[in-house]
Amino acid sequence: MFIVSLTYKVPLDQIDAHLAEHVEWLKAGYASGVFIVSGRKIPRDGGIIMAGGDRDRLQETLKGDPFHRHDLADYVITEFEPSMTANGFERMAGI
Template sequence: MYVVSLTYKVPLEQVDAHIEGHIEWLKGAYAKGMFLASGRKVPRDGGVILAKGDRAALEDELTRDPFKQHDLADYTITEFVPVMVADGLEALQD
């Protein structure tokens, strides 16, 4: 499993100009079964994505994000193995 942390490099006005494309891209990655959860950071200086699957496939998918294509954010990928989960989240344990 992966935690993808996005950190905006530009003012929010520039981010917001591409938010609709970013949301459509997120929906596509969810439809592929790659993304498990996503949302904004608080304060709103970026976002977080929980993803599963192959790292190379994830890195490839991230290149399709309009935020990446327009150089609006930096991306950090952290891999982890969930060994304990809350009831109902057992599917997160590969």
């Protein structure tokens, strides 16, 4: 499992100009089963994506993000192995 942390490199008006396309890209990531949850950071200086699958597939998916294609954000991928979950999230830990 992965946590992807995006940090914007440009002002929010440039982010907002590509936001609709970014949302469509996110929807495709959910439809393909790569993304699990996503959202904006607070304060709004980037975002977080939780993803499953393997690193190669995730990295290939991230290349399609308009924020990546237009060099608007930096990405940090952290891989981890869930070992405990709250009730209702057992599937995420492979339990």
